[in-house]
Amino acid sequence: MTDSIATSAATVPSQESKHRSANTSGWLLASPLALVLAVFLVAPIVMIIAVSFWGATEWTIYPAFQFDNYEFLLSSDVTYRVFVNTLKYAAITWVFTLLIGFTVAYFLAFHVRSLTWQIALFLLCTIPFWTSNIIRMISWIPFLGRNGLANSALLSWGVIDEPLEWLLFSDFSVILAFVHLYTLFMVVPIFNTMMRIDKSLIEAAADAGASGWQTLWHVIVPLTKPGIMIGTIFVIALVMGDFITVRFMSGSQSANVGRMIQNDISLLQYPSAAATAVVLLCTVLLMIGILLRFVDIRKEL
Amino acid sequence: MERRPKSFYFLSAFFVLFLVFLYGPTLTIGILSFQGPGGGLTFPMRGVSLYWFRDLFEQQAVGDIWGSFRRSFVLGLMVMVTTVVVSVMGGLAFRKRFAGSTILFYLIVTSLVIPSILISLGVGLIWSQSGMPVHWSTSGFGSQLTWTLPFGLLIMFAVFNRFDRSYEEAARDLGASNWQVVRFVVLPIIAPSLIGVALFGFTLSYDEFARTLLTSGVHNTLPLEIFGMTTNVTTPVLFALGTLTTVFSLLVIAGFLLIAWQLRRRQNAKGSDAGKGLV
Numbered sequence: 001m002t003d004s005i006a007t008s009a010a011t012v013p014s015q016e017s018k019h020r021s022a023n024t025s026g027w028l029l030a031s032p033l034a035l036v037l038a039v040f041l042v043a044p045i046v047m048i049i050a051v052s053f054w055g056a057t058e059w060t061i062y063p064a065f066q067f068d069n070y071e072f073l074l075s076s077d078v079t080y081r082v083f084v085n086t087l088k089y090a091a092i093t094w095v096f097t098l099l100i101g102f103t104v105a106y107f108l109a110f111h112v113r114s115l116t117w118q119i120a121l122f123l124l125c126t127i128p129f130w131t132s133n134i135i136r137m138i139s140w141i142p143f144l145g146r147n148g149l150a151n152s153a154l155l156s157w158g159v160i161d162e163p164l165e166w167l168l169f170s171d172f173s174v175i176l177a178f179v180h181l182y183t184l185f186m187v188v189p190i191f192n193t194m195m196r197i198d199k200s201l202i203e204a205a206a207d208a209g210a211s212g213w214q215t216l217w218h219v220i221v222p223l224t225k226p227g228i229m230i231g232t233i234f235v236i237a238l239v240m241g242d243f244i245t246v247r248f249m250s251g252s253q254s255a256n257v258g259r260m261i262q263n264d265i266s267l268l269q270y271p272s273a274a275a276t277a278v279v280l281l282c283t284v285l286l287m288i289g290i291l292l293r294f295v296d297i298r299k300e301l
Numbered sequence: 302m303e304r305r306p307k308s309f310y311f312l313s314a315f316f317v318l319f320l321v322f323l324y325g326p327t328l329t330i331g332i333l334s335f336q337g338p339g340g341g342l343t344f345p346m347r348g349v350s351l352y353w354f355r356d357l358f359e360q361q362a363v364g365d366i367w368g369s370f371r372r373s374f375v376l377g378l379m380v381m382v383t384t385v386v387v388s389v390m391g392g393l394a395f396r397k398r399f400a401g402s403t404i405l406f407y408l409i410v411t412s413l414v415i416p417s418i419l420i421s422l423g424v425g426l427i428w429s430q431s432g433m434p435v436h437w438s439t440s441g442f443g444s445q446l447t448w449t450l451p452f453g454l455l456i457m458f459a460v461f462n463r464f465d466r467s468y469e470e471a472a473r474d475l476g477a478s479n480w481q482v483v484r485f486v487v488l489p490i491i492a493p494s495l496i497g498v499a500l501f502g503f504t505l506s507y508d509e510f511a512r513t514l515l516t517s518g519v520h521n522t523l524p525l526e527i528f529g530m531t532t533n534v535t536t537p538v539l540f541a542l543g544t545l546t547t548v549f550s551l552l553v554i555a556g557f558l559l560i561a562w563q564l565r566r567r568q569n570a571k572g573s574d575a576g577k578g579l580v
Contacts, residue, residue, distance in 0.1 A: 025479075026399025033391040036450060037408045040443040041415070044423020051426055104319050107312040111305075121316070123558070128323055130504035131550040134527055135543040139326035142333055142343045149329070149344060180322065212308065233414065241416025244510060248531065258418055265418075265515065270426060277419050288414045297410065301459035 045281070052274035061270050069275035079260075079276075083283070086256040089171075089246070090239040093178040097235050098228065100179065101186025105227075106220070108187075109194035110202075122191060129184045137177050137248050144168035144176075169251030177249045182238055186231035193227030193300065194220070229295035233288055240284050257283075327547060334540035342537060353541035366526060366542065372437055373523035377507040379442055384449045384502030385495055391450075392457025393483070413451035417511030420444050425515035437517040444512040449505045453498045460494045493568070496561040503557075504550060 027034075055064040073079050104125065112118045128136065143149045144167040151163040166172055197220065205215040243258025257280045264273035333340075337348025357366065395402060424444050428435045435441070464487075472486045488495075510524040517525060523546060530539055 023399045026394045026397055026402065029390045029394035030399070030402070030405060032387045033394075033409075033450065033454070034405060036387065036443065036446050037405070037412060040420065040424060040447045041408060041412050043427060044420055045415075047426050047430075048419060048423045100319065103312065103315055107316050111309050111312055124320065125323070127551070127554055128327070130500065130508075130554050131327075131547050132508040132524060132527070132543075134508075134510055134524055134531070135330070135547055136327060138527075138531060138539065138543055139330040142329050143326055145343050147343050152344070180326070183319075183323075212306070237414035237416075241414075241418065243418055244528070258416060261418055261422065265422060270422070273422060274426075277416075277422055280416060281419060284414060284416060285411070288410070292410070297455075298406070298458055298462075301455060301462055 048274045048277050048281075051271055052278045054271040054274075056269050056271045059268065061268075069271050070279075072272070073275050073279065082255050082257055082260050085254065086240060086258075089175065089178065089242075089256060090236050092175050093182065093239050094232060094235050096175070096179045097183045097186045098231070100183050101190055101231060102224070102228070104183075104187050105190035105194055105224075106216075108191055109197075110220075118195075122187075125187050126184055133181055134244070134248075136181060137245060140173065140177060140180075140249070141168065144173055169249070169253055171250070171254055174246055174249040174254060177245050178239055178242070181245065182235050185234035185238065186228075189230035189234075189300075190224055190227040193224050197223050226295045226300040229291055230297060230300060233291050233295075236287055236291070237284060240280070240287070330540040331544045331547070334537055334544040336537040336540075340537060342535065342540070353537045354545070356536075356538045357541050357545065365521070366523075369521045369523045369526040370546075372520055373507050376437055376442060376445070376522060377503045379438070380445050380449055380506035381499050381502035383442075383446060384453045385498050387446075387450060388453030388457050388498050389488075389491075389495065391454050392461055393487075395454075395458065396461055409451050409454055412447045413455075415447075417448065418514070420447050420512050421515040428516070435516050435518040437513065437520060437522055440516040441513045441518070441522070444516045445506045445509050448509060448512055449502045452501045452505065456494060456498050456501070460491050464490070490568075493561045493564040496557055496564065500554065500557040500561075503553060507550065507553075 051061070052069055053065050053067070055062050055066060055068065108118055108121055108125075112121060141148070145151070146163045146165070146168070148167070150167055151160075154160045155163065201219055201223075202215055205219045210218065241258055242256065243262045246254055246256045246259055247262070257276060261273045261276050261280070264270070264276065333342070333344070333346070334353055335349050335351070336346055336353060337350045338352045340347040395406070421444060424440050425435060428440050433440075468486050468490065469482050472482045477485070508524055509522075510528060513522050513525060521529065527539075527542060527546070530542070
């Protein structure tokens with residue numbers, strides 16, 4: 001401690017030059033990052049906004065400044081239905097991932113007593129995140145298909161008389177896959193915040209006569225809110241922007257905004273895809289912007 | 302030790318069910334990939350064989366599986382190295398406030414939450430309009446970085462939030478230059494976390510689909526190849542491929558975790574060797 005005081009006393013440069021050197025070294029270090037984001041994030045967004053005003057024929061697109069794409073998009077019933085459907089997927093997935101994620105994180109943080117076990121079980125929960133999403137989707141086929149495990153089990157137990165058709169290629173399977181893929185994104189940040197809760201607070205609550213539920217609701221949940229918010233940001237962003245899960249798990253029978261964009265792309269209608277993309281981006285950024293008001297991400301890491 | 306409350310047993314059961322939910326489907330296709338030659342995509346198993354794995358190695362009619370695996374592997378390594386280097390530099394930069402750091406931070410958040418297909422579409426449009434052919438090692442590479450870098454940086458933020466600055470101050474007191482402080486003090490201390498960043502960089506790239514969809518050009522990466530197979534292959538060869546790449550992913554993950562664990566153990570055993578380089 002005395003060292004640090006000595007250093008700061010010995011090497012205090014003038015406030016202004018210190019400020020300038022912080023700027024220079026900061027920018028030098030951040031320049032590769034800034035370059036990647038400029039070329040592969042900012043420029044593509046600018047390009048999409050530009051192209052959303054362009055025109056298209058059946059086989060090519062041409063520069064223009066017209067509002068046709070937006071007019072068509074915003075005047076179509078389909079657009080609103082698809083957006084509502086996308087929000088519905090996001091809302092339902094959010095509820096399930098939150099409930100499951102919170103419960104799992106709570107178990108790991110407060111009921112598993114040794115740190116080694118906590119880390120081991122936590123890793124077990126996160127490993128699927130590092131494997132392929134597409135394969136994890138494919139792996140539901142033998143479960144949910146007409147002759148799949150779920151149907152044969154239910155048939156043999158006598159619960160149903162004929163195979164359920166809505167298990168695969170339906171909204172059910174889409175949401176199941178979302179929950180399967182994205183619950184991890186809730187578990188990790190919630191567990192992270194729970195591990196920082198001072199255990200003596202919980203003892204204090206118990207000493208003050210709180211029941212288990214009261215401690216959970218009045219102590220743990222409020223203290224876990226930042227983690228919940230970060231998890232929510234992940235889940236909302238991933239579900240809102242998805243197209244592949246909906247396409248694969250609904251057997252192309254349901255639509256969300258991502259699929260609308262992808263459809264236009266496959267028909268080479270880039271300006272129309274770009275207009276939809278702009279509206280989607282605004283929606284997502286608005287939702288995330290609101291969520292960010294409730295949490296300071298950098299502080300919570 | 303005090304007695305476990307009743308809720309412990311309920312939550313344990315819930316946790317086990319969660320793990321079954323998480324791993325069950327993958328294990329199922331693992332089992333089904335050993336189907337006999339006459340077997341289909343679901344149970345029952347019609348014999349047990351390596352038929353579909355052999356099929357994967359011989360028949361190339363379904364596409365260029367091994368070529369796409371090689372590409373995904375090389376691309377994964379490229380993305381991994383870049384992610385580690387850029388994230389460390391970015392993490393160091395963000396320790397001090399610099400002009401524009403807030404904007405840059407919000408760009409990182411945007412990069413994380415932007416729908417992947419937008420990156421694919423935007424990069425694809427830029428490349429096609431400027432007459433460059435899209436290629437997995439240029440446009441595909443950059444597009445994947447927009448997904449791996451935010452994770453790398455979030456990890457670096459978390460690492461530096463917990464970093465004890467007195468180590469650096471001690472090094473400076475002993476006369477270390479800025480570069481020496483980073484090279485011989487900061488990097489050795491954060492090394493285990495860098496393995497984590499590398500793990501994210503490689504696996505997220507290796508499995509990335511949406512951001513490479515329109516940016517990889519005529520040569521597919523493995524996830525694109527697998528997705529193509531889902532539409533026209535209806536035999537367990539699909540499961541065999543899925544099992545094989547999942548096993549590969551698991552080996553990679555295990556490797557990284559092992560290295561990180563070893564590093565951490567060495568650090569704990571020997572203490573930090575941070576001072577050695579200064580002598």
